[in-house]
Amino acid sequence: MGLAIEGRGYEILAEKSEELEVLGPEKDADRARKIAERVMQIYNIPHQVKINILESIPMHVGLSSTTQLTLAVATAITKLFGIKASSVELAEKMGRGKNSGVGTYAFMKGGFIVDGGIKEGRFPPLISRHDFPEEWHFIIVTPEIERGLDEKTEEELFKQITASTDIARRICHSLVMKMLPSIVERDIKGFGQVLTEVQRLVGGAFSAYQGGVFGSQVASDIVNRMLEGGAYGAGQSSWGPTVYGLVEGKAQAEELKERILEFLKGKNYKASLRVVRPNNKGAHIEKRVKS
Numbered sequence: 001m002g003l004a005i006e007g008r009g010y011e012i013l014a015e016k017s018e019e020l021e022v023l024g025p026e027k028d029a030d031r032a033r034k035i036a037e038r039v040m041q042i043y044n045i046p047h048q049v050k051i052n053i054l055e056s057i058p059m060h061v062g063l064s065s066t067t068q069l070t071l072a073v074a075t076a077i078t079k080l081f082g083i084k085a086s087s088v089e090l091a092e093k094m095g096r097g098k099n100s101g102v103g104t105y106a107f108m109k110g111g112f113i114v115d116g117g118i119k120e121g122r123f124p125p126l127i128s129r130h131d132f133p134e135e136w137h138f139i140i141v142t143p144e145i146e147r148g149l150d151e152k153t154e155e156e157l158f159k160q161i162t163a164s165t166d167i168a169r170r171i172c173h174s175l176v177m178k179m180l181p182s183i184v185e186r187d188i189k190g191f192g193q194v195l196t197e198v199q200r201l202v203g204g205a206f207s208a209y210q211g212g213v214f215g216s217q218v219a220s221d222i223v224n225r226m227l228e229g230g231a232y233g234a235g236q237s238s239w240g241p242t243v244y245g246l247v248e249g250k251a252q253a254e255e256l257k258e259r260i261l262e263f264l265k266g267k268n269y270k271a272s273l274r275v276v277r278p279n280n281k282g283a284h285i286e287k288r289v290k291s
Helices: 026-043 065-080 087-093 102-109 151-160 165-184 188-205 217-228 249-267
Strands: 011-016 021-023 049-055 112-115 126-130 136-143 233-236 243-248 271-276
Touching (some): 011 065, 021 026, 026 049, 026 065, 049 065, 065 102, 087 102, 102 112, 102 126, 136 217, 136 249, 165 188, 188 233, 188 243, 243 249
Parallel strands (some): 021 049
Antiparallel strands (some): 011 049, 136 271
């Protein structure tokens, strides 16, 4: 399960050119070039595209940067050359969705996403998708500490992980009987409580691989401070180190933001922090015609 958010994404501009050219931050540009070359190989597209990365997501901080960049570049190139390909098709051909389809469906549709998991090598099916209340905001904090797992390490780790059927059962029950109804009923208190509960269950399942319920003591400290400071719910995004807190409305968001900034300063923790809202539409694709 997962949620698409505003304010943390890729913005790229693609246009036809005499050769393949990728502009932007070095690490993002290198990844985007490899993605573009793979797309062109799969769909037999000439290497005549200029890609400019205008905004980006930090790599390996728990915000689905690889899936979002892959789909952004692949979608831009295929549309530029008039090739019809769905986001799921692109994700499959580009090797995404091996562990989760949430990032792909978030790109496609936005909102709160639940997929059906991996079965017999098939791409995870979309089980549920709901608009997320627009007035519910999140405080997103990314500590300047060791980043989360890269794709290769994560893939190897998932081969070793043995799932607890009891934890899985409890998470599924909480999702269906508490979390989804809370979204439909716009019950932020109920949603926040079950969000925190599920986070603890997921963190417990992976504790042997990340050193505890959270990926670091810093992440744990920030999550606890968010809850103490009035967040309805809080947790860690993917492998971290990014953590989040749920609040209602801009005023409460700014209030908690100031409290967390003060907390970070007092602990001498360095981190980036921002307030974000849900994205219920998915990726925005705009075709520009040169004058």
